[in-house]
Amino acid sequence: MDSIEIRTHSALHVLKGASKKILNAKWTASTYVNGPHGRLTLKFDRKPNEEEISQIFKEANKKILEGASFIVEKLQREEAEKKYGDEIYDLFPIPPDIKELYIVIIPGWNINACNKQHVSDTREIGEIKLDHWRYRNAKQLLEISFNVI
Numbered sequence: 001m002d003s004i005e006i007r008t009h010s011a012l013h014v015l016k017g018a019s020k021k022i023l024n025a026k027w028t029a030s031t032y033v034n035g036p037h038g039r040l041t042l043k044f045d046r047k048p049n050e051e052e053i054s055q056i057f058k059e060a061n062k063k064i065l066e067g068a069s070f071i072v073e074k075l076q077r078e079e080a081e082k083k084y085g086d087e088i089y090d091l092f093p094i095p096p097d098i099k100e101l102y103i104v105i106i107p108g109w110n111i112n113a114c115n116k117q118h119v120s121d122t123r124e125i126g127e128i129k130l131d132h133w134r135y136r137n138a139k140q141l142l143e144i145s146f147n148v149i
């Protein structure tokens, strides 16, 4: 990943934390990064309103400005599950033969098993701006697209 994609990918963690805070959306269904463009797709049981989406971005950018740390813990899978439970996982499973996990933590905000590269301080992300969002009722998926600026 080049440095813009490291920032965009890191923004996904911040955005997920904000989505959990505002919507209580727990499960990530998929993620996408291409340069400064990112998309977070969440499993969610209803269509949110515009106000909720703008709250998510407000909270995410507030967290970015705080300069929160990205902490990475390398743990045995069993140990990680015991310590953090299923919060470390997304809807797409990690293959069972992976025995060691990198747990990426923004303290009090987001925790996720992830082996990609991250910034060390949320301020390095810059700012995230909503591109568009849509809710797919049949699949109960909320897609939030954004750009890092």
Ligand SMILES: [Zn+2]
Residues within 6 Å of the ligand: 009, 010, 013, 104, 114, 115, 116, 117, 118
């Ligand atoms: Zn990550």
